[in-house]
Amino acid sequence: MKLYPLKFKPIFKYRIWGGEKLKTELNKNYDEKNVGESWEISNVSGDETLVFDGVLKGNSLKDLIDQFKGDFVGTAVYKKFGNEFPLLIKFIDAKTPLSIQVHPNNKVAKERHNSFGKNEMWYVMQADKDAELIVGFEEKMTKEDYKNHLENNTILNVMHHENVNEGDAFYIPTGRVHAIGAGVMLAEIQQTSNITYRIYDYNRIDVKTGKKRDLHNDLAIDVIDFNLYKNYKINYNLDKNISNKLVHTPYFRTNILDINSTIKKDYSEIDSFIIYICVRGSMDLISEGIKYSVKLGETLLLPASIKKVQLKSKSAKILEVYF
Template sequence: MTVKPYPIQFQPEMKERIWGGQALSRFGLELPEGNIGEGWMIGDHPNGTTRAANGELAGLGLDEIRERYGAAWFGTKGYVDGARFPLLIKLLDCNDDLSIQVHPTDDYSKLPAGELGKTEMWYILDAKPDAKIIYGLKDGVDRAQLTQAIADNRVMDCLQEVPVKAGDAFYIPAGTVHALCSGIVVAEIQQNSDTTYRVYDYDRPGLDGKLRELHVEDSLNVIAYEGAGATRTETGNVQAGEWLEIARSPYFIVEKGVINGQASLSTSPESFVILVIAEGDGELRWADGAQNVKAGECFLVPATLGDYTLEGQLTVIRSQLP
């Protein structure tokens, strides 16, 4: 049976985290009980593979779809034989502070077998009035100073705190010390990796009642003490019909667009497109069909889809491979 390409929505995989809550339910997502910190919206990783929820491929895992349709649907850059889907798309509910953490680059010698480094970006969907994040080291902090601060239990003295609001975007290349703090809901686009090294975790117990493992030596090894190129973009002035680039890395290009009426778009044979609906509702239309869309939904648009339109009152985060 021949299946024509269409925008695929996936059944999210919900992950309980000590810092999570129930805020993702505001998007109409069905949450299990507990502290749900992460909704893996589009992913193919040993720790979670999402399955198509719409159309003729419903029930198939992203891994199965990739093997079936290869570069034709995922693009000449998006499909490499034997490799994973290159990105992982999440929604995060930060009901409490996350651990102070850092991610390695792809070439870190102590990466777990088969795992990649992790460069990511955040788009702030919602934030309480006094919300903040940890975003990098203070100027001049070197490995020796950070090592001593960790030993003295004063690591927070070495870190930059940044206030945030809805619409802010943060690029977080591997090697950047960071943490989301309480009262924030985030869309995260990242390398397909689940490797995190915890520098500090507030001496709090995990879901099992025990202190969570820290990874101090690995953290000290992978931190980019001179900075890794982290950037912040305020996106509140994006006008209808405009697409603003909010993150660019070797792994993804991310743009924010505002639609007030209709936007005509098109795919490239080089890459699939990921659409995260950040605000509003409307319709996604293509040659062979249409799909209602609303805030919190995520779609994988095949590289061969061609022309498509977004209609309605929408804020959209669009990602593709560079």
């Protein structure tokens, strides 16, 4: 059986803060209310996405790795992760703000949860007027200062609030306190992990449970980075029809392509799968003479064994993600 570019069937997640944009803006198909997340490519236990079509329809990422090994994920990726898939790709729609939260690093997550840590990045696809993200602190902070702000319900006053627009991108390393604000829809690229420490949640009640959501301040306090940083937003170039570097880390690499032509891509030097996330417009990928369309709000995974493709669009912005 031969590998080909793969789409997966998304998994939709109810969230207390979720809205309708995944349906109205990205044409996702679901009936539930308050869907806040579309998990596009996931190997999280219990939430494994399955191949959408073709002869491999119904296969999970684990199935594909078991069957194709390095041909699917890349030889180096397979040696490092075995049958685990290292990345989780989501679209997120925040109608109301997410909790203020933080994620542990690989070491802590392994010790406490037998999980990867959760380094992640955001690419803003749409933002309402005056919508914002919360990233890091606005002033120098000690552990004691932080505890006082938590006890006094003033933690929001010392967080860095940043108004955002389409195209803004942020890297959220483990330890950085953060939250997506109301009115923001974004693409999220992260390590395969579902470990979140919630530190503040606006004292709100979840209508599904009738209760406040749990906070994890005892766990969070040891992993928070209290340092102050000058800039949290990523500055990047957006030259036409080439891969522009967005975020390159030990956990994933993301480029952005602004395409208005036909371009040839040769991935011979990259020993990894490639994931394309369409964040504006639409694109056709041509592999061995077969055309695969990627529309706004869709993802496509190119197995590592496929090295040469063409990307064709009149107008598209594509995130290009690999390990």
